[in-house]
Amino acid sequence: REAFGEDAEPKVAEEEEEQRRSHKQIEESRQRLAKLLFDGTQMVTNIQVAADARETQRRAEEAELKLQRVEKLESEAKSSTYKFEEISSKWALAKEMTIPQELWQLLNQQQQQCALLLEEKNKLIGELQEELKNKDEQYVQAIKKQSDDIYLLLERMEEQIRIMLKTYRHKLLQIEKAFELERRELLDNNRKKWEEAIQAHNAQELEYVRARMRKVEEFEKQLNRLRVQDEEEYNSMKIQLETDVQNLERQLQQMKAIYQLNQEKLDYNLQVLKKQDEENTIIRSQQKRKLNRLHSLLNNLRTKLASQEKQFREENQSLAADCERIVGQCKEVQSRMRHFAVSDAEKFTEVWLMNEEEAKGLMRKALDADRIIHTQQLGLPWEEPRYWFLGNVGPLGHYKAKRMATKLAAEVLIVGSREGGKENTTKVEDRLTPLRNISKKTAKRILELVSDESGFLIESKLLRPLHELGRHERTLMKLDSIFAALKIDSEDDLYQLVDFFLKYKAQEVALPGGTWLLGRRRWWKAQRPACWPSLQSQGSPGGEDIMDPAEDREDGGSDAQRDETKSPRSSRGSLPSVCIHADDVLKILKAFARDFDKLREKDRPAKEVLQVQDSSKDGEYWEALAHVIPEPTLKLWDALMVALEEYYEVLKRRASLLAEAAVLQQQNSELYLLLEEYVSSGVNNKLLSPPTQWMDLSLSCPGEAQ
Amino acid sequence: HYTHRIIEDPEWSLATVPHLTELCLQHIVHNFEKNPILDRLLPEHQRKVLDRLSTGLPLTVTANLISNEDYWKRCCTERWQVCDISNYGDSWKRMFFERHLENILKRFIPNTTDPNQVLELIPLCKDYVRKLEVDQFLPPVKVDQKEERDDLSDTGSEFGLSEVSVHHYDLGVLITALPHLEELHLTYGVKDCGMNFEWNLFNFTYQDCCNLAVAVKMCHNLKVFKLTRSKVDDDKTRLLVRNLLDHPCLVELNLSHNLIRDKGARAVGKLINRSRLEILDLCNNQICHLGAQALAQALAENSTLTSLNLRLNCVEDEGGEAIGRALLTNTTLKSIHLGSNNLSEPTATLFSQVLAQNTTLTSINFSCNHLGLDGGKQLLDGLADNKALTEFDLRLAEVGQETEYLIHQIVWANREAARLGSLQHPSTKPL
Secondary structure, three states: HHHHHHHHHHHHHOOOOOOOHHHHHHHHHHHHHHHHHHHHHHHHHHHHHHHHHHHHHHHHHHHHHHHEEEEHHHHHHHHHHHHHHHHHHHHHHHHHOOOOOHHHHHHHHHHHHHHHHHHHHHHHHHHHHHHHHHHHHHHHHHHHHHHHHHHHHHHHHHHHHHHHHHHHHHHHHHHHHHEEEEEHHHHHHHHHHHHHHHHHHHHHHHHHHHHHHHHHHHHHHHHHHHHHHHHHHHHHHHHHHHHHHHHHHHHHHHHHHHHHHHHHHHHHHHHHHHHHHHHHHHHHHHHHHHHHHHHHHHHHHHHHHHHHHHHHHHHHHHHHHHHHHHHHHHHHHHHHHHHHHHHHHHHHHHHHHHHHHHHHHHHEEEEEEHHHHHHHHHHHOOOOOOOOOOOOOOOOOOOOOOEEEHHHHHHHHHHHHHOOOOOOOOHHHOOOOOOOOOHHHHHHHHHHHHHHHHHHOOOOOHHHHHOOOOHHHHHHHHHHHHHHHOOOOOOOHHHHHHHHHHHHHHHHHHHOOOOOHHHHHHHHHHHHHHHHHHHHHHHHHHHHHHHHHHHHHHHHHHHHHHHEEEEEEHHHHHHOOOOOOOOHHHHHHHHHHHHHHHHHHHHHHHHHOOOOOOHHHHHHHHHHHOOOOOOOHHHHHHHHHHHHHHHHHHHHHHHHHHHHHHHHHHHHHHHHHHHHHHHHHHHHHHHHOOOOOOOOOOOOOOOOOO | OOOHHHOOOOOOOOHOOHHHHHHHHHHHHHHHOOOOOOOOOOOOHHHHHHHOOOOOOOOHHHHOOOOOOHHHHHHHHHOOOOOHHHHHHHHHHHHHHHHHHHHHOOOOOOOOOOOOOHOHHHHHHHOOEEEEEOOOOOOOOOHHHHHHHHHHHHHOHHHHHHHOOOOOOOOOOHHHHHHHHHHHEEEEOOOOHHHHHHHHHHHOOOOHHHHHHHHHHHHHOOOOOOOOOOOOOHHHHHHHHHOOOOOOOOOOOOOOOOOHHHHHHHHHHHHHHOOOOOEEEOOOOOOOHHHHHHHHHHHHHHHOOOEOOOOOOOOOOHHOOOOOOOOHHHHOOEEEOOOOOOOHHHHHHHHHHHHHHHHOOOEEEOOOOOOOHHHHHHHHHOOOOOOOOOEEEEEOOOHHHHHHHHHHHHHHHHHHHHHHHHHHHHHHHOO
8 A cells, every 4th residue: 555655646746736636535545544554553552552551560469469478478477486486485494394284284385386386387378379379370361361362463463454455455446446537537628629629620621721722713813814925925035036046047157158268267377387387397306406416515515614623623722722831931931020120120229229339439539539629728618519319329219118007107196296295397297298188186096096996906915015005105006916907017008097087987977878888989999090190109209308308398390299299188188187986997997908908909010010110310310420529620620630730749859858858867867876875885974074965865856847 | 110100109299209408407307416417507408407406405415506596485385384585585595594594403402413413504504594583492401301302392391400501502603604694583492382391491591691692792794683581681681791892783682571670771771882783672671760770871872772662661750761861862762662661740741851852753652651641741742843753652651532632643743744755855856
């Protein structure tokens, strides 16, 4: 049933809203069956429950009975022990009895009492046995009752099963009936619906048929009409087409005629073309042959070309080797030449110096002679001539060796320090020309800055002893090492450095920031050709400046040069002598170090070129040296010589006379000696009047008298 | 020649001559005991052979070779009249072996029967036996009673009183050798003793209990253990419980119709929380309020037990109240039976509270108590808002007919609701 109910349930869930009769039936049956089942189980289990209840009751009663029994037994035991004590106490009494009757009586009594006690005990035992029997009976009854119960249980169970079966069958039948009923209803409903639908369908069909008929008729009419119309159209069309056909046939004829004509033309053309073709083939073969010939020619030429190329290449190679060798030789020769040039120059200098020395010696001798002549012979005051060549040492046009940069720096610094005292301003100004156009103040400042700021370039070993020196020396030492690090060793380099600083400043003022470098380079390129020659030519007057600044002014050539240099100086002097900030020094130095190498390399060839000496003045120089004594002097000398020769003659005579006098004197002195000998000898002493006393011995020697 | 035959014997036909295969199969069937050939045959031949095999073949041949259910069905039906296969997992073979083993155990007389009878059977049946239901264990017999031995009902009659060893068969060897054993139903007693009744026929000794406890402990797959009508007292209960503590599988324990008192109940209470017990049956013991309190304490902490049966004990109101209090916190117990426990109104009062609070309890049995009219009314009040309870037995509880009827109505409504809920729940899934 449960299974059935569960089977039916999903249906209910599916169509719950309908609540069909069958489901109602099922639900009702299910509930009734559940009730029945529950009641049945209740009925069956009632027996068990009743048995349980009986059992509990029995247990309770049993417990009570047990208690009673125990109580009874205890009271019995108490009373019997009492009695037993009584009896036993009487036994002690009996021992004291001496009279037999009394004793017998007592014994009887005791026996009676014992019997009584025993009887009581037996009674109790009997009671208990009876109770046991009762219990047995009860047990049998209970067993019977139990078997009855079990029978009842079985009966009820069977009955239950029977009832359940019956009801289940009944309910099943009912449910089936309900389902059938429902199905029949459903069928009826559906059939009804179906019939209705069929009828509707039929009616519609009829309608459709009628409509169709109508339409068919209509269409037939239309068709007829259309047919007539089309026929007419067809006829007209046919006539038209026939005329068209005639026209076209005519045209066809024409076309055929044209075709004939064309065919003939074409045939002719074909013939012509064929002939042309033949000719062409002949020409082609000729050309082909020619082509072959030319090809072979070309090949020959190619081989020739190749061989020639080869030849030329070889030649070229050999020539290149030659060239290389010659270049090598040339270089060698050049180097040798340079070497010889140098050695020549040295030799030249040496020879020059030697000759100059010699010449100067001679000149000096001449001048000395002149002076002596003037002063001693003529008694005239002698004035030493002042010539430009007198001071010259070494070959002309040979630049004074560049002062060392450090020396220059030292000078600058010294100047700068002296400047505070404002003494010798003009001289200082002149002295500063080595630093050309830059004011010494600025130069000094720059150098000091460099020395202060680029201490890192100085070796640490050097730094320590520096502290002990004075400020000036320290700056110098520092500069020295800095220059060593920057590879600045000549005056020019230093100049460049200072100049660089100034320009840098100027550029920075003009062009701020990054465009500076580029601008500066451009500036250099523009400036160099203009400024370098002037700088170089300034060398020789610069050298003279040191010796004698006064003469420098007298020299016209140098003056002119000076003017030349002055113009750039004035222009560059206008460069602001602004103070360069200490932080910029490093930057500038860096830029300088980068550019400096380039500059120097560019300088070198220029220097070499400029070292070609000009010997134009050599002759003049030597001439001048030769004519150190002027013409009037020479004439004077000639006259003097004549006079002197005369004088000499006189003197010669005098000399001879003197010689005679000398001989005479000698004779005299000899005589004198002899005389003295005589005088000093002892003879004289013996003499009364020695000749010595009267002889004038104080005669002076004639030599002395002169 | 043929024609001759046919003429001679009009009924002769070639069809009557059996096929060679048929003959072979016949031969196989006849000699199956000596030469069992089955696996190598074609399926249809196998079926034929199995159909014809005798049921009397020794088990050593058939046990592990034949798995065909039809053959075992024949064996069972030939041997027993009533065969309810649903109790044996719908397996005829299992049924055959279990009942065979049970029969042997029931007739086993210690010291007389050859223990090999059992031991030989172990390798044959160990793969099939899952349940053992032995309702009789025979005590050992004295030598001079040999003549009565074949008559089972006569065993141990007059001389039972003597001090001979009365231990029963030790199940240890057997049980530990059955790897699939899941259920064990035992009753140490003698059936059908009739007028030969002796008390010592029903003597479940301490030694027996020891053996049994050790055996059960070794049986790791055991799920159901029933030891009923065996005079299990407190000491034996404690021994059993000690060995059953932390058993990995045990789900159901039935110690009904024994002599367990409060100490035993306390031990069982300890077991509840140290195992996975779900069903506990202690009906018809002698547990009083102390034991009930111990059980209640265990119940309050437990979360596995679903059914507890204390029918026919005497826990009285003290024990009943303790259990009621435990049920206020417990959320797993579904069914409780407190019938015939001498309960009265205070327990009913407490249980009305339980009914108002607890939502897991579905079945309560208070039959055969003295709850009284007021107690019944209180229970009715408590039940007013309860939607979980589907069974409430108050027969013979003196609660009055009207109350009983009203309670019945409520419970019936709850049951209907539960039925609808359980119907809707599975019906939503297919949708």
